[in-house]
Amino acid sequence: MDNLEKNLSNLPKPSLSKQADFKIKFKIYSFILHSKLQKLGRVFFRPYSMLAKVSYTALLVVIILGSTAVYAANNDNITPGHSFYPLKKTIENVEENLSFTKNAQVDTLNKMSERRLKEALNMAQENIAVEDTSSQGENNSNIKQSLDEVVDNLEEAVATSKEISNAKSAKKAKEAIKKKNKDIIQYLDNIGDMAEKNQDEGVINKIDEAKKAINKYNDDLDEDSEKDSERYDSFIENRRDKNTDKQNEDSDKDSEDRNSNNESGKDSRQDREDND
Amino acid sequence: MNSKSDNFISYYDQFKNKIFVYFLYRVNFNREVAEDLTSEVFLKALKSFEDFDQSRSFQSWIYAIAHNHLVNYYRVANRETQLLEDRYLTKGDIDKVELEYELEAIMKIIKLMDSSDREILLMRFVDQLSNTEIAMLLDKDEGAIRTKISRSLAKLRELLDK
Numbered sequence: 001m002d003n004l005e006k007n008l009s010n011l012p013k014p015s016l017s018k019q020a021d022f023k024i025k026f027k028i029y030s031f032i033l034h035s036k037l038q039k040l041g042r043v044f045f046r047p048y049s050m051l052a053k054v055s056y057t058a059l060l061v062v063i064i065l066g067s068t069a070v071y072a073a074n075n076d077n078i079t080p081g082h083s084f085y086p087l088k089k090t091i092e093n094v095e096e097n098l099s100f101t102k103n104a105q106v107d108t109l110n111k112m113s114e115r116r117l118k119e120a121l122n123m124a125q126e127n128i129a130v131e132d133t134s135s136q137g138e139n140n141s142n143i144k145q146s147l148d149e150v151v152d153n154l155e156e157a158v159a160t161s162k163e164i165s166n167a168k169s170a171k172k173a174k175e176a177i178k179k180k181n182k183d184i185i186q187y188l189d190n191i192g193d194m195a196e197k198n199q200d201e202g203v204i205n206k207i208d209e210a211k212k213a214i215n216k217y218n219d220d221l222d223e224d225s226e227k228d229s230e231r232y233d234s235f236i237e238n239r240r241d242k243n244t245d246k247q248n249e250d251s252d253k254d255s256e257d258r259n260s261n262n263e264s265g266k267d268s269r270q271d272r273e274d275n276d
Numbered sequence: 277m278n279s280k281s282d283n284f285i286s287y288y289d290q291f292k293n294k295i296f297v298y299f300l301y302r303v304n305f306n307r308e309v310a311e312d313l314t315s316e317v318f319l320k321a322l323k324s325f326e327d328f329d330q331s332r333s334f335q336s337w338i339y340a341i342a343h344n345h346l347v348n349y350y351r352v353a354n355r356e357t358q359l360l361e362d363r364y365l366t367k368g369d370i371d372k373v374e375l376e377y378e379l380e381a382i383m384k385i386i387k388l389m390d391s392s393d394r395e396i397l398l399m400r401f402v403d404q405l406s407n408t409e410i411a412m413l414l415d416k417d418e419g420a421i422r423t424k425i426s427r428s429l430a431k432l433r434e435l436l437d438k
Contacts, residue, residue: 004382004429004432004433004436005401005429007382008382008397008400008401008402009401009402009404011382011383011401011402013293013294013297013402014293014296014297014300014307015293015296016292016293016296016311016314017307017311020296020311020314020315021292023311023315024288024292024311024314024315024318025285025288027315027318027319028284028285028288028318028319028322031319031322031323032281032284032322
């Protein structure tokens with residue numbers, strides 16, 4: 001390298017000012033941050049990205065399943081044999097598991113019994129409309145199964161109500177069961193009328209069995225309520241007695257204190273007179 | 277920040293002054309314009325950094341972007357003629373870079389040279405690019421670049437001797 005080349009290489013090479021450097025770096029960082037945020041936003045706002053497709057599909061599935069579940073759970077026309085019936089039962093299972101208090105459990109069991117009865121009523125109505133004996137036979141066996149389930153639910157509800165320790169809550173649960181039993185009897189009468197029209201002996205017998213069981217549980221609950229009210233009365237009485245005893249003790253103590261104060265007053269007066 | 281962004285920042289720190297000097301010598305030592313162009317080039321590079329092949333030389337890549345950006349800058353703003361006319365450095369410009377007497381003479385002569393000679397000398401000695409890199413930038417054969425550099429140097433010597 002000759003002198004000229006050296007001189008050319010030595011031509012000044014100023015640096016970027018700190019201010020300009022800071023500005024450029026700021027722009028670079030802003031751009032990086034902006035593009036990252038854009039990427040994140042694009043996933044959800046660009047409908048053709050893979051992740052968005054998956055998210056939207058999942059959301060759609062959830063919506064469809066959710067609405068189907070709500071439809072299935074609240075539809076009395078979904079009876080045993082319907083393709084959505086297993087879904088209905090699964091939801092009921094979830095509902096039962098989500099009832100955390102004993103009172104809530106009793107309410108859920110009552111609701112489930114009512115659903116079974118409505119289903120049974122629908123099936124009995126169907127039996128009148130349909131002349132096909134095989135489907136009638138299938139419906140009858142499903143009605144009987146539903147009625148068995150009603151009795152089972154009632155048994156469980158009564159047992160649960162007995163486990164409630166709080167007297168007020170227990171009373172509330174038992175009253176709810178008794179009230180529901182009235183509705184159940186009404187349903188059973190309606191189903192019985194239809195079964196009589198169809199001359200479904202099996203169903204009529206099952207209804208009688210269910211009615212007997214309900215009456216038995218009602219009696220049981222009545223006995224329980226009598227015992228509960230006796231227990232409640234005695235509890236109140238005991239409490240009242242205790243309060244009166246305490247009040248008497250307190251008043252005795254007060255009078256004793258007063259007497260002792262009077263005597264000590266007399267003694268002090270006597271002492272003063274003796275000194276004088 | 278991910279590693280790619282970190283890489284870009286480290287490349288920026290490494291080449292910011294080189295790119296600034298590249299522009300400074302080509303925009304009549306106007307610091308503001310050179311700074312703006314430097315900023316634009318790095319942002320342009322950042323936008324297409326995803327496509328940058330890490331096995332390639334970043335220097336060649338960033339100079340290629342700078343070169344194209346400068347050509348575009350001249351073209352779009354129709355400044356090329358004006359810049360060529362104003363290429364003669366004023367006393368103020370020279371003061372700005374605080375040139376020594378000998379270097380000042382060289383700068384004055386360079387400005388009188390043909391733009392292609394001037395460009396190749398700046399690339400080789402100010403930007404300190406290798407012949408291969410200059411060949412890539414100007415899309416020419418490496419041998420041709422070597423010859424061009426020696427011819428331009430000879431021309432400069434001739435002008436300095438006058």
